Each structure stands twice: as C-alpha cells, then as structure tokens.
Amino acid sequence: xxxxxxxxxxxxxxxxxxxxxxxxxxxxxxxxxxxxxxxxxxxxxxxxxxxxxxxxxxxxxxxxxxxxxxxxxxxxxxxxxxxxxxxxxxxxxxxxxxxxxxxxxxxxxxxxxxxxxxxxxxxxxxxxxxxxxxxxxxxxxxxxxxxxxxxxxxxxxxxxxxxxxxxxxxxxxxxxxxxxxxxxxxxxxxxxxxxxxxxxxxxxxxxxxxxxxxxxxxxxxxxxxxxxxxxxxxxxxxxxxxxxxxxxxxxxxxxxxxxxxxxxxxxxxxxxxxxxxxxxxxxxxxxxxxxxxxxxxxxxxxxxxxxxxxxxxxxxxxxxxxxxxxxxxxxxxx
Numbered sequence: 001x002x003x004x005x006x007x008x009x010x011x012x013x014x015x016x017x018x019x020x021x022x023x024x025x026x027x028x029x030x031x032x033x034x035x036x037x038x039x040x041x042x043x044x045x046x047x048x049x050x051x052x053x054x055x056x057x058x059x060x061x062x063x064x065x066x067x068x069x070x071x072x073x074x075x076x077x078x079x080x081x082x083x084x085x086x087x088x089x090x091x092x093x094x095x096x097x098x099x100x101x102x103x104x105x106x107x108x109x110x111x112x113x114x115x116x117x118x119x120x121x122x123x124x125x126x127x128x129x130x131x132x133x134x135x136x137x138x139x140x141x142x143x144x145x146x147x148x149x150x151x152x153x154x155x156x157x158x159x160x161x162x163x164x165x166x167x168x169x170x171x172x173x174x175x176x177x178x179x180x181x182x183x184x185x186x187x188x189x190x191x192x193x194x195x196x197x198x199x200x201x202x203x204x205x206x207x208x209x210x211x212x213x214x215x216x217x218x219x220x221x222x223x224x225x226x227x228x229x230x231x232x233x234x235x236x237x238x239x240x241x242x243x244x245x246x247x248x249x250x251x252x253x254x255x256x257x258x259x260x261x262x263x264x265x266x267x268x269x270x271x272x273x274x275x276x277x278x279x280x281x282x283x284x285x286x287x288x289x290x291x292x293x294x295x296x297x298x299x300x301x302x303x304x305x306x307x308x309x310x311x312x313x314x315x316x317x318x319x320x321x322x323x324x325x326x327x328x329x330x331x332x333x334x
Contacts, residue, residue: 038119038136039112042091042150046098046111054092055226056219056261057085060212061092067208068148068183069105075177077154077197078187080212083262085223086187089212090150093185112140113150116157133157133172141181154186155196177206220248220260224268235272237279238302244268246305250312271307 045051064076078086094111096102119132140147151157157172176182186207188197198204215223224244232239247267248260255263279298 038115038132039149040115042094042111042113043098043109046091046095051091051095052088052230053226054088054095056215056223057089057092057212060089060210061096063210064089064093064185065102065106067210068185069103070208072180073206073208074180075184075186075207076210077193077207078185078210078212079190079193081214081259082189083259084212084214085261086212087152088223089210090185090187093148108146109148110143110146111148111150113152116151116153120156129157130172137172137176137182141176141179145181145183148183148185150185150187152187153192155188155192174203174206177203214259215261217248217252217260220252220264221245223261224248224264227265228268231268231272235269235276236301237272237275238300239268239272240302243271243303243305243308246308247271250308254312254316267308267311268303271303271311274311275301275303275307 042051060078064078067076068074078089080086090111090113097106097109097111100107114136119136120129140149173184177184197207221244224247225241228239228244244264247264251258251263251267252260255267279301
C-alpha cells in the first residue's frame with residue numbers, strides 16, 4: 001500500500017531529526033571528554049619509563065623551571081629551530097619531576113602534552129576548535145596549579161583560528177594565563193614566533209622565552225649517547241662511540257637545512273635499520289646453505305662508520321635531486 005505524501009515527508013523529517021540529535025549528543029560528549037582525550041600524560045610516561053633518555057639540555061630545563069616557579073608570567077616559551085630538542089626539554093622536565101629532582105614547589109606536578117590533531121580534527125565549522133579548547137582548559141583549571149600543559153607548535157592554534165575567521169589563540173589562552181590557574185609551556189620556531197605570536201603583545205608578554213640553540217658537536221654527541229641504547233635495543237645492533245661521532249661530524253658538515261641533534265639521530269636510526277636488514281638477508285642465506293663472510297659478521301651486527309657515510313651519501317644525492325627539481329619548476333613558472 002502506498003503511503004500518502006505527507007506521511008513520507010514526516011518520516012524523512014523524523015529520520016533527519018534523529019540523526020541531527022544524535023550528532024549533537026556526540027558533539028556534546030566530545031566536549032565533556034576527560035583531558036586524556038586531547039592530551040598525552042608525560043608524567044605517566046615518565047613513571048612507566050617510556051620517555052626517551054635525556055641528556056645535554058640541563059641549562060634549558062633549569063631555565064624553564066625558574067620561569068615555572070615565578071609568581072606571575074610563569075609560562076615558558078621554547079624558541080628554536082626544528083630538530084634542536086625543544087620537546088626533549090619538556091620530557092626531561094617531566095622525568096625530573098617524577099624522579100623528585102626538582103624543588104619542593106614542583107613536586108607532584110603533572111605534565112600533559114596537548115594533542116593538536118585531536119583538537120583540530122573535525123573542527124571545520126567556525127567555533128568548534130575554540131569550544132574544544134575552552135572545554136579542555138576549563139577541565140584542567142579545576143586542578144589549579146597542579147597541571148603543566150605543553151603545547152608543541154603553539155603557533156598552529158593561532159593559524160587555525162585565523163583561517164576560520166574566528167577567535168585566535170590569544171582570545172582562548174590569555175584568560176587562563178592571566179588568572180594563573182593553568183601553566184603552559186609553548187614551543188615554536190623563530191619564524192613562527194615572529195609571525196604569529198610576537199605581534200600580539202598581550203599574549204607575548206605572558207610568555208617568557210627560553211632560547212634553544214643548536215648544540216655543538218660535543219653536546220650533540222652527549223645527546224646521542226643518551227639515546228643509543230634505545231636504538232640498539234630496537235634494531236638489535238651495536239652502535240660504537242666512533243659511529244656516534246661520525247654521525248655527528250658528517251651530519252654537521254654535509255647535511256644542510258636540518259639541525260643537530262635531530263639529523264644525527266636520524267642518521268643513526270637509518271644506518272642501524274640498514275645493518276639490521278642486511279643481516280636479516282644474510283641470515284636467510286644461511287638457512288639456504290649459503291655461508292660467507294657477511295653472514296659470519298652478522299653474528300654480532302654492528303653499525304660502522306661506512307654505514308653512516310653511505311646513508312649521508314644517499315641523503316645528499318636526494319637533496320641535490322630535489323634542488324634540481326625545484327629549479328626546473330621555477331623555470332617553468334617564470
């Protein structure tokens with residue numbers, strides 16, 4: 001039996017209304033989620049021992065602690081080039097708080113890292129991102145003076161707000177910062193600081209800068225030694241001191257556009273992966289009855305300075321190819 005047209009329209013409207021109601025309930029539930037929905041608990045990671053070992057940035061950690069312990073304007077802003085170790089400084093602070101290697105006033109503080117992707121995901125409509133961030137800040141402020149919120153790439157909040165034509169980072173963060181109920185550690189590069197944060201003087205003066213310079217070769221070597229065991233355990237290889245020195249020296253001299261210690265760590269990681277793969281292949285050959293020097297050497301797989309040099313050569317060739325490709329594109333455009 002065919003239904004009258006008014007009934008069909010009513011059914012369609014009822015289904016659409018139910019869908020919209022469910023969507024609103026889901027959005028409301030999202031806003032009422034616990035802080036863990038939008039943050040990573042660095043203090044919990046420190047307690048579990050899952051933070052990477054830290055060394056070589058003690059001065060910057062001390063400077064950040066001095067700012068955090070201030071009565072006002074107690075929000076550090078880590079400013080430095082990409083890859084110099086800004087996030088590692090916050091991890092080091094979280095580890096020191098857990099270990100009790102901090103002044104009494106910092107004991108018991110929780111360090112949370114904001115997940116910007118979770119905040120921005122699905123916030124294509126005007127005001128959604130602001131609602132999420134306000135809700136998060138409100139829930140954190142209830143634990144007054146117990147939370148330190150780390151915001152990596154803090155300039156992205158300003159960019160997201162401006163792109164949507166809505167409120168920007170200063171409108172959201174300034175009230176929380178001025179009340180002192182929530183402490184924030186921000187991290188950004190010099191370019192983004194000059195473009196997105198410094199022009200807003202009201203926001204800029206609520207942060208205290210901590211300059212994070214690129215480490216020299218000796219400092220970078222110290223940082224690599226701290227994380228060596230992590231990469232040895234992951235790749236099941238040995239990484240001697242001489243290899244660490246070669247990674248620092250060659251990356252500093254030949255890799256442009258990137259910074260220590262990040263580029264040296266990436267060299268170690270890729271070279272260790274190369275050795276692990278090579279040994280896996282020769283091990284497979286042993287099962288087939290093929291025994292040669294490489295297979296015997298893989299009884300104790302070790303990364304060599306030659307492995308580091310090979311990876312550097314590959315990076316340089318790739319970089320040169322990218323430069324030529326960019327040059328051709330510019331010629332076509334002109």
